[in-house]
Amino acid sequence: xxxxxxxxxxxxxxxxxxxxxxxxxxxxxxxxxxxxxxxxxxxxxxxxxxxxxxxxxxxxxxxxxxxxxxxxxxxxxxxxxxxxxxxxxxxxxxxxxxxxxxxxxx
Amino acid sequence: xxxxxxxxxxxxxxxxxxxxxxxxxxxxxxxxxxxxxxxxxxxxxxxxxxxxxxxxxxxxxxxxxxxxxxxxxxxxxxxxxxxxxxxxxxxxxxxxxxxxxxxxxxxxxxxxxxxxxxxxxxxxxxxxxxxxxxxxxxxxxxxxxxxxxxxxxxxxxx
Amino acid sequence: xxxxxxxxxxxxxxxxxxxxxxxxxxxxxxxxxxxxxxxxxxxxxxxxxxxxxxxxxxxxxxxxxxxxxxxxxxxxxxxxxxxxxxxxxxxxxxxxxxxxxxxxxxxxxxxxxxxxxxxxxxxxxxxxxxxxxxxxxxxxxxxxxxxxxxxxxxxxxxxxxxxxxxxxxxxxxxxxxxxxxxxxxxxxxxxxxxxxxxxxxxxxxxxxxxxxxxxxxxxxxxxxxxxxxxxxxxxxxxxxxxxxxxxxxxxx
Numbered sequence: 001x002x003x004x005x006x007x008x009x010x011x012x013x014x015x016x017x018x019x020x021x022x023x024x025x026x027x028x029x030x031x032x033x034x035x036x037x038x039x040x041x042x043x044x045x046x047x048x049x050x051x052x053x054x055x056x057x058x059x060x061x062x063x064x065x066x067x068x069x070x071x072x073x074x075x076x077x078x079x080x081x082x083x084x085x086x087x088x089x090x091x092x093x094x095x096x097x098x099x100x101x102x103x104x105x106x
Numbered sequence: 107x108x109x110x111x112x113x114x115x116x117x118x119x120x121x122x123x124x125x126x127x128x129x130x131x132x133x134x135x136x137x138x139x140x141x142x143x144x145x146x147x148x149x150x151x152x153x154x155x156x157x158x159x160x161x162x163x164x165x166x167x168x169x170x171x172x173x174x175x176x177x178x179x180x181x182x183x184x185x186x187x188x189x190x191x192x193x194x195x196x197x198x199x200x201x202x203x204x205x206x207x208x209x210x211x212x213x214x215x216x217x218x219x220x221x222x223x224x225x226x227x228x229x230x231x232x233x234x235x236x237x238x239x240x241x242x243x244x245x246x247x248x249x250x251x252x253x254x255x256x257x258x259x260x261x262x263x264x
Numbered sequence: 265x266x267x268x269x270x271x272x273x274x275x276x277x278x279x280x281x282x283x284x285x286x287x288x289x290x291x292x293x294x295x296x297x298x299x300x301x302x303x304x305x306x307x308x309x310x311x312x313x314x315x316x317x318x319x320x321x322x323x324x325x326x327x328x329x330x331x332x333x334x335x336x337x338x339x340x341x342x343x344x345x346x347x348x349x350x351x352x353x354x355x356x357x358x359x360x361x362x363x364x365x366x367x368x369x370x371x372x373x374x375x376x377x378x379x380x381x382x383x384x385x386x387x388x389x390x391x392x393x394x395x396x397x398x399x400x401x402x403x404x405x406x407x408x409x410x411x412x413x414x415x416x417x418x419x420x421x422x423x424x425x426x427x428x429x430x431x432x433x434x435x436x437x438x439x440x441x442x443x444x445x446x447x448x449x450x451x452x453x454x455x456x457x458x459x460x461x462x463x464x465x466x467x468x469x470x471x472x473x474x475x476x477x478x479x480x481x482x483x484x485x486x487x488x489x490x491x492x493x494x495x496x497x498x499x500x501x502x503x504x505x506x507x508x509x510x511x512x513x514x515x516x
Contacts (some may be wrong), residue, residue: 059214064206
């Protein structure tokens with residue numbers, strides 16, 4: 001599976017707004033480049049990133065070739081309860097990767 | 107806006123497309139028609155429909171001069187209380203000179219707490235980048251930045 | 265210092281004053297610095313994590329992991345990269361870190377060498393070097409056995425080469441802090457390798473970067489693993505002596 005690096009505070013106060021970061025290894029081949037022999041290199045990108053907090057979707061992004069390689073996204077959410085935050089990336093050529101982090105909410 | 111028949115037909119077609127997408131925040135993937143500001147406008151209209159796009163509330167933060175167009179830091183923030191009654195539903199970023207006008211589309215909800223997203227994007231050339239936010243009341247707000255892309259020296263294939 | 269004698273003779277470049285030496289980090293944009301500073305957003309860290317996994321992976325016919333001999337890298341590898349290239353008494357020459365890693369693989373793990381610039385070798389190199397982050401680069405002149413390699417590296421650095429007839433020193437000793445085609449010219453201090461180059465959209469070695477330099481000068485680049493590169497790296501470590509290791513750095 002592609003290497004992913006996610007950052008979620010280990011603990012937070014109830015209702016506190018927390019920053020979440022997600023970084024994943026992926027070349028994000030745009031589909032607009034040509035090889036040295038002139039052939040079009042086919043597109044191969046991550047197209048969707050979804051983040052769920054105890055099963056409920058809290059963030060979703062549609063990605064395009066304009067997202068830089070090794071996609072990085074940071075966003076915010078409210079720490080509502082203790083549990084697991086799950087990150088899921090899907091894309092071309094059946095690409096799929098998941099990562100998760102635990103959070104403890106007082 | 108001109109009033110010649112071809113343009114009127116185009117507006118009717120766009121209205122029809124918009125009618126299919128207004129009220130949703132799904133982003134339609136626009137077939138790459140080439141790197142033009144017109145393609146960007148079409149991509150924007152696919153998301154916004156015939157709604158007015160207001161200036162304000164949105165701050166698009168991209169360095170005006172970037173060291174490398176392959177990886178450009180890009181942040182968008184929308185001034186919103188992010189309550190159940192008043193929140194940002196989605197933020198879409200568009201460009202005018204890449205082969206494709208869409209950059210990213212993010213979907214938020216009141217749980218976000220703060221309507222602020224950061225990512226890294228690719229910009230093929232010096233160009234304008236536009237961020238459009240869709241609020242829960244159905245209104246659209248935007249901001250734009252003109253970015254200058256420089257090419258580095260001592261590259262692999264130079 | 266060598267005096268000019270016309271033609272393609274070595275240039276009399278001025279060495280950078282000790283108190284003026286700084287990492288290319290200082291010349292980067294705020295955004296690029298921010299990308300490097302945050303381990304949660306530094307794309308080079310993906311490679312460091314791969315390297316950590318590799319460190320614990322049993323490999324070769326000896327079925328041994330690096331960690332089986334070296335234990336935790338945070339202890340055993342601390343300070344190691346800061347003093348590489350190092351003199352290998354058995355082979356009677358200077359070796360760089362990737363050569364040392366591959367020798368360990370063949371001698372102790374009975375594993376095949378990892379190709380230069382392969383994802384695996386970059387990951388291990390990044391992981392090991394990361395254990396020296398924040399530590400000062402060692403001065404190679406403290407090891408007399410490295411003198412010949414150091415002098416060879418110095419000569420290469422100061423020698424005009426390629427169609428543009430440029431020496432490394434002309435940009436990196438004489439014209440740093442100016443711009444070349446939109447990018448700042450750094451002093452070429454090798455504090456952050458392997459590093460994530462935005463241009464490559466990936467992590468790469470010092471040798472890859474130097475090959476890019478040589479291509480930019482329209483010179484025939486040395487092959488990966490060439491002894492010229494080891495000598496040059498040794499000289500560049502001397503130039504960077506005392507500066508802190510930043511691996512994995514981020515550069516345009």
